[in-house]
Amino acid sequence: MESVLIKTHGLTKRYGSVSVVKGLDLEVKSGEIFGFLGPNGAGKTTTIKMLTGLLDPSEGEALICNYDISKQPAQAKSLMAYVPDQPKLYGKLSAREFLHLISALYRVPKDVVKERAEQLLNLFGLQERADELLEGYSHSMRQKVVLASALIHQPKVILLDEPTVGLDPGSARLLKDVLQEMARQGAAVFVSTHILEIAERMCHRVGILKDGLLIAQGSPEELRQKVGREGESLEDIFLELTGSHENAELIKSLEEG
Numbered sequence: 375m376e377s378v379l380i381k382t383h384g385l386t387k388r389y390g391s392v393s394v395v396k397g398l399d400l401e402v403k404s405g406e407i408f409g410f411l412g413p414n415g416a417g418k419t420t421t422i423k424m425l426t427g428l429l430d431p432s433e434g435e436a437l438i439c440n441y442d443i444s445k446q447p448a449q450a451k452s453l454m455a456y457v458p459d460q461p462k463l464y465g466k467l468s469a470r471e472f473l474h475l476i477s478a479l480y481r482v483p484k485d486v487v488k489e490r491a492e493q494l495l496n497l498f499g500l501q502e503r504a505d506e507l508l509e510g511y512s513h514s515m516r517q518k519v520v521l522a523s524a525l526i527h528q529p530k531v532i533l534l535d536e537p538t539v540g541l542d543p544g545s546a547r548l549l550k551d552v553l554q555e556m557a558r559q560g561a562a563v564f565v566s567t568h569i570l571e572i573a574e575r576m577c578h579r580v581g582i583l584k585d586g587l588l589i590a591q592g593s594p595e596e597l598r599q600k601v602g603r604e605g606e607s608l609e610d611i612f613l614e615l616t617g618s619h620e621n622a623e624l625i626k627s628l629e630e631g
C-alpha cells in the first residue's frame with residue numbers, strides 16, 4: 375500500500391474574522407507529485423507555510439510522514455524540505471559553504487556531505503562559481519542553490535512555492551526532471567504553480583484552490599471529465615473552475631466601451 379506522506383485535516387487559517395484557508399483536506403502519497411493551483415490570493419502560500427510549520431493553523435492539523443507539524447515539529451521538519459517563493463540566503467557565504475551549513479543543520483553524516491554537495495553543485499551547473507559569495511548570484515542561480523540545499527538531506531517530502539518563477543526553460547526542465555526522479559524514489563512532492571503547462575506535464579494530481587477552498591482535485595484527466603470538457607487544456611479547466619472565464623466578458627465590454 376502506498377503511504378500518505380502529506381496529510382491535512384480541516385486545515386484552516388484566519389486573520390481576524392477573515393478565513394483565508396478554509397478546512398483543507400488533502401493527501402499526497404509517496405511517489406506522487408501534487409500541483410497546488412489557484413488564482414492570486416487564493417491561499418496557496420498560507421497553506422504551504424502551515425505545512426512547513428512557519429504558520430500556526432487556526433484550526434485543523436497537518437501531518438508530515440505521520441508527524442503533526444505543530445506537535446512534533448523537529449521530527450516532521452527533519453523529513454521535509456521547503457523551497458519558498460522568495461528564498462533568503464546568506465550573502466556572505468559561498469554556494470559550497472551554504473550547502474555544508476544546511477547539511478550540518480540537518481545532521482547529514484559528515485562522510486557523505488562532501489560528495490553529495492559536489493553532486494548537487496554539478497547537477498545545477500553551479501560548480502564553477504561554487505566558491506563565489508551568494509550576494510553576487512543572479513536570481514535563478516540563487517534559486518538553484520536553494521533547490522540544491524533542499525535536496526541535500528534527501529527529504530521524503532518536498533514543498534515548493536512557485537519554484538519556476540525566474541527560471542529559464544532549461545532550468546525549469548531540470549527542476550521537473552529532478553522532482554520526477556525524487557517522486558520515482560518515493561518522495562511526495564507538493565508544488566504550487568501558476569504555470570499550468572508545468573502542472574499538466576509534471577503533476578500526477580492537482581488541487582485547485584479558490585478563496586481558501588479546495589474546489590477540485592484529481593488528475594488533469596479526472597478534472598477534464600468533471601467539467602465535461604475532454605481534450606481541453608488544464609488552463610481552460612482552471613479558468614472554468616475558478617470563474618476566470620467571466621473576465622473575457624469584462625474585457626469585451628471594456629473594448630466595446
Ligand SMILES: Nc1ncnc2c1ncn2[C@@H]1O[C@H](COP(=O)(O)OP(=O)(O)OP(=O)(O)O)[C@@H](O)[C@H]1O
Nearest residue numbers: 389394395412413414415416417418419420421568
Ligand atoms: N499576515 C496576513 N494578514 C492578513 N492577511 C493575510 C496575511 N497573509 C496573507 N493574507 C491574505 O491571505 C490571502 C491568501 O494569501 P496567500 O499569499 O496565501 O495567497 P496565494 O494563493 O499564495 O497568492 P499568490 O498567488 O498571489 O502568491 C490573501 O488575501 C492575503 O491578502
